[in-house]
Amino acid sequence: MTDSTPLTSLSSALADMVSRTAPSVVAVHSHRSRATGFVWKPGLIVTADEALADEGDVEIGLPDGSTAAATIAGRDHTTDIALLRADTAIAPVKLATIVPPLGALSVVVATNRDTPSAALAMVSQSGKSWRSLRGGDIDARIELDVRLRSSQQGGLALDASGEAFGMAVLGPRRVLVIPTATIERVAAQLEARGRIARGYLGLGLQPVRLDDGVGAMVMNVDKAGPSAAAGIRQGDVIVAVNDQKLSGVRALSRTLGPASVGAVVDIAARRGGEPVSFKVTIGERPAA
Template sequence: MTDLTALSSALADVVARTAPSVVSVHSHRARATGFAWKDGLIITADEALADEGAVEIGLPDGSRAAATIAGRDHTTDIALLRTEASLTPVKLSATVPPLGALSAVVATNRDAPSAALGMVSASGKSWRSLRGGDIDARIELDVRLRGSQQGGLALDASGDAFGMAVLGPRRVLVIPTATIERIASQLEARGRIARGYLGLGLQPVRLDDGIGAMVMNVDEAGPSAAAGIRQGDVIVAVNDQKLSGVRALSQALGPSSVGAVIDIAVRRGGEPASFKVTVGERPEA
């Protein structure tokens, strides 16, 4: 047996072992892939899941089963589905593959199992998504995927699943195991991810010495109102750090910010003032 034949057989075996845990996900005019995380629980890509309508999963034996959305987090692209269908949960590995390592993505396409082979083109430290989600490792794959393959399992050369493959801007990203376990566990328990809440509607404004955020409206039952912040105040700094923008402030209000006390410096009628605000939990929409 040649080295190439041995490699081909090993890859085929890796895919065959993983395929029973992979399903297709059907939502309103959308197709994606998912995988069994725990008994009765499926992980899929939130971006590929419709905002409304029924959800169905296509099982490895070709049959269909109903599913419901247990929770979803737009910021990390993770959605959790519940189903009564019996599937073999996959064992996720916390390993982050090195740059240049081979990776196979096991997914579905047109309701049939599919696989794609590529290389780890980036492997680095944690990062924050454009929507403000904390991703535990930066993993990119040099591989081409169709939209229906989003949510597939990314495997290393040993066959260990190290995350979920999703389509990012101009590249394929992997949401690593650490992020999946952290977010999916909260979705399983609460159906949502806690986010920080100041109770303010903000509008960016340019100042002579930088950027500010004008308070356009205040939730009278929110934490900022309780601290004394009013409509018309201009936020210029948080915890002694100059404000870099409204988006940056919003992104800082992640799950870990709930309950924290922050110092907010404002200008009120041109005069400086400061307030201590206890970050609340964002209400459900």
């Protein structure tokens, strides 16, 4: 019998971690797209929104080789989280609210061509919360030094003790992990409402350069929106919000997260070169 070595012990530990987690991981089939998902709660599967087709049927490939129909319970483009409903008896995975340190080992358990797969990674970045390019609040910045196929995104990222700390997704030129805290927060809202509430001013804005900074010209106004109710008109130029000079249209849009709905903001603008001000109660962005 061959004596155990540190390398064989590590190999056995990794294989054991994967075997314990793989039964909760499924393949996700949508129109011309293959991805991975995991059972978050009984009958509810979390997957990567980016890898989910915008139309057509969704099917789940189960660990035993069978398939099951699934429906989209909700999706959030800004955090790359989608929630599916499927009639399965698969046990949910337990997510841990941990952020592994820089340099820690990680294993991504996913599917590839409808079969379980695993990839060994290192945590190449571990930092504070950040905001995605689409305006989603992500609770921790976690990057993995690993290469994944598109069908593997949506897989579970495990730490060295086998704890699942998030979902692996493909970012621009890197693999990112959407951490447990973000998944729990967003998936819970998708389960309850089918969507994530976003702030809404009811304005179409165009950036303009001013002598003393940057402004946002109002190109169109939703007549039923909160800005119209406050008196903002087409042609007005917004220069500040809550006494903070405007730094750009994109920066303004990023402030309209879920927590902004219902807040009252002071908007300073110019109309025909003259200063005007408005109090706007931020609404909820229509589902359409």
